[in-house]
Amino acid sequence: MTIRVSVCIATYNGEKYIARQLESIASQLSPDDEIVLVDDQSSDRTLDIVRSLDFGILKIVRAPSRGGPTAAFGLALQHARGEFIFLSDQDDVWLPGKVEKMLSALERADLVVSDACVVDEKLGPIFPSFFVLRGSKPGVFRNFFRNSYVGCCMAFRAAVARAALPIPQQVYMHDVWIGLIANLLFRVEFLPEPLILWRRHGATATVVAATRKRLSTSIVRRRLTLALRLSGRVARLKLPRPASGGV
Numbered sequence: 153m154t155i156r157v158s159v160c161i162a163t164y165n166g167e168k169y170i171a172r173q174l175e176s177i178a179s180q181l182s183p184d185d186e187i188v189l190v191d192d193q194s195s196d197r198t199l200d201i202v203r204s205l206d207f208g209i210l211k212i213v214r215a216p217s218r219g220g221p222t223a224a225f226g227l228a229l230q231h232a233r234g235e236f237i238f239l240s241d242q243d244d245v246w247l248p249g250k251v252e253k254m255l256s257a258l259e260r261a262d263l264v265v266s267d268a269c270v271v272d273e274k275l276g277p278i279f280p281s282f283f284v285l286r287g288s289k290p291g292v293f294r295n296f297f298r299n300s301y302v303g304c305c306m307a308f309r310a311a312v313a314r315a316a317l318p319i320p321q322q323v324y325m326h327d328v329w330i331g332l333i334a335n336l337l338f339r340v341e342f343l344p345e346p347l348i349l350w351r352r353h354g355a356t357a358t359v360v361a362a363t364r365k366r367l368s369t370s371i372v373r374r375r376l377t378l379a380l381r382l383s384g385r386v387a388r389l390k391l392p393r394p395a396s397g398g399v
């Protein structure tokens with residue numbers, strides 16, 4: 153069977169929000185789609201809750217060890233079989249029409265980033281537009297220094313995933329890596345419509361910030377590592393293919 157859409161989601165101790173998030177996703181998918189959920193060694197009831205949901209298109213993968221979000225999403229992408237891949241956090245809510253609107257945008261682009269409504273733990277509004285808050289736009293230079301590629305807002309063609317994999321262990325977040333790879337090698341579009349409720353609470357992995365922070369030594373080191381890995385990957389992917397039968 154041909155899989156059209158793969159939704160890749162990583163979970164870790166997400167029992168509080170995972171059911172509602174999966175329901176908001178599954179309601180927009182068809183029997184020809186799949187949800188690939190990688191659990192990063194949760195110690196709460198996350199997996200029990202997930203297994204109790206009978207969606208029929210849910211594939212559960214247990215991470216062999218606790219590796220963090222980047223490793224978990226990398227594993228999910230390795231298992232994804234869809235032509236179009238969506239990334240999802242465990243604690244957000246997808247708004248109606250998200251899948252349809254992003255698939256429409258993917259007819260003219262290879263990676264699409266939607267806007268998001270930033271909300272609190274109880275889904276109360278904090279800021280109506282992450283794009284406005286962050287100044288989000290495409291561009292390698294601007295996103296290298298001030299990343300707008302937030303995974304939960306991204307969808308892309310399988311070709312982008314193939315170019316991004318394997319995600320280097322030294323890269324600090326999977327979404328900035330995938331976004332910059334796409335920006336360097338593919339067509340990228342920013343869709344100025346909030347398509348998720350992006351929940352912010354004490355346990356979230358991504359911090360929303362409107363102000364610039366001073367560059368610490370660790371940030372400089374991370375960016376240098378990212379630049380080196382990106383340049384190496386792009387150079388390798390742009391190398392000419394050897395002729396058939398060549399050495």
